[in-house]
Amino acid sequence: MESLELLAYGFSIALEPTNLAFAFLGCLLGTLIGVLPGLGPAGGIAILISVTFSLDPIPAIIMLCSIYYGAMYGGTITSVLVNTPGEAASAITCLEGYEMAKRGRAGAALAIAAIGSFIGGTIATFGLVFVAKPLSTLALRFGPVETFALLVLGLSLIVGLGGASVIRALIAAVLGMMVAMVGIDPNMGYPRFAFGVLELTDGFDLVPVVMGLFGLGEILLNVEKQITGSLAAPMSSLVPTRRDLRDSGAPILRGTAIGFFLGLIPGVNAVIATFASYAAEKRLSRNPAGFGTGMIAGVAGPETANNAHHIAALVPLFTLGVPASATIAIIMGAFMMNGLVPGPFLFIERPDVVWGIIASLYVGNIILLVLNLPLIPVWVSLLRIPYPILFSLILGFIVVGAYSVSNSTFDIGVMAAFGVIGYAAKKLDFPLAPFVLTLVLGGAIERSLRTSLQISGGSFRIFATSPIAATLLAVAAAVAVIALVGGIRAARAGRRSGAKAE
DSSP states (O other): OHHHHHHHHHHHHHTSHHHHHHHHHHHHHHHHHHHSTTTHHHHHHHHHGGGGTTSOHHHHHHHHHHHHHHHHHHHHHHHHHHSOOSSGGGTTHHHHHHHHHHTTOHHHHHHHHHHHHHHHHHHHHHHHHHHHHHHHHHHTTOOHHHHHHHHHHHHHHHHHHSSSOHHHHHHHHHHHHHHHTOEEOTTTOOEESOTTOGGGGGOOOHHHHHIIIIIIHHHHHHTTSOOOOOOOSOOOOSSOOHHHHHHHHHHHHHHHHHHHHHHTSTTOOHHHHHHHHHHHHHHHOSOGGGTTSOOTHHHHHHHHHHHHHHHHTHHHHHHHSOOSSHHHHHHHHHHHHTTOOOSHHHHHHOHHHHHHHHHHHHHHHHHHHHHHTTTHHHHHHHTTSOHHHHHHHHHHHHHHHHHHTTTOHHHHHHHHHHHHHHHHHHHTTOOSHHHHHHHHHHHHHHHHHHHHHHHHTSOTTHHHHSHHHHHHHHHHHHHHHHHHHHHHHHHHHHHHHHHHHO
């Protein structure tokens, strides 16, 4: 009952005209970002985070969260209409959605995707309301020892489950930690790893780094490609038939459950949730052979799982202060830039922020449902803009955004350098999520570790004397071992298949 009262308090904040306007703007920009192939929610938020510098914390975070889940639906539009996913989680929608479009049923596919996203997001937000308070209360019992163990577990899940190569993910995580350590030593107060560069004594600012990694990196990657696509069939009515609604009901409910529970686990990204939902629908279907020919259940389930996953992924951030993905890590960075530390104490110190943002998730879902279907022709027309022009505009915005952080050309150089790093990482298949997570969490990991060792007089046994910390570290070790064994087996299987091919 207390959670519902707090949610009502959150609605009183979320429905303020200013916050409502920024939720609307975020949904609009998020959909646009999702429509543009290759940019994605992480890149979009990284580019637009500088826009929120002059805002108060609540409208700033509401806008970024709205961009986050607005991009999820935007990616669906291009998946259905031009067989080009706007972001990775929408890739599975191409299989059925584009086939429906070729049969003149694009409108029904987009309508069901919007309805499923709304239902999945709404139910997942209810789950967030009832899970957040108990988890935050439990997290209040965490000291530095338990906090360090929790952060290690989160990183192990990201490294173990976030990429095809565990070694590459581990290298990315270590590099992110190294970048996070540049600046002033938190205990000694001396500059470290600054190499005499005055601008580095405060460390690397998050905004230029993520703008380079995700924004400029994506631009450099996409200029190599010929991104083309055309609408294969005329738009049909946006009103789904009764049969469409009947065939989509159970997949929407299953997609909600799959997306929500997988979203609670750091490291399990939305791609896994959507593929799991698609596989479940194909297995449970009375006509599994029909999948791949335009089955609406293959659109309803994954799209619902996608939206439910992204709402649930906010639970670890709000309650434990652990981001579940690179995009959430960037949002966490926005919290910190506004003087807010996500985690259990935020529920006590700034309940207006927590519950205002949670309530805005309901508002954003309604805005997306009402806003996007009438604007589909507008989004389609944007795809006709020549990509050299489009990416030039985005590049200009990135440069201005990087400069506006501290009015320094040094930040433009940082952005450019990390843009090259981001481009190289994508070409070499190095995952960026571990890098960003250790960059954001590096300070917290270091502080909790050093505080724990100061308490124990330098003995690592303190991590074994805490039952919670010992359990979390044991799970982290198990995840690492399983991931390494799986990587070794996959490498051996690859070598065997290569040898047979020869």
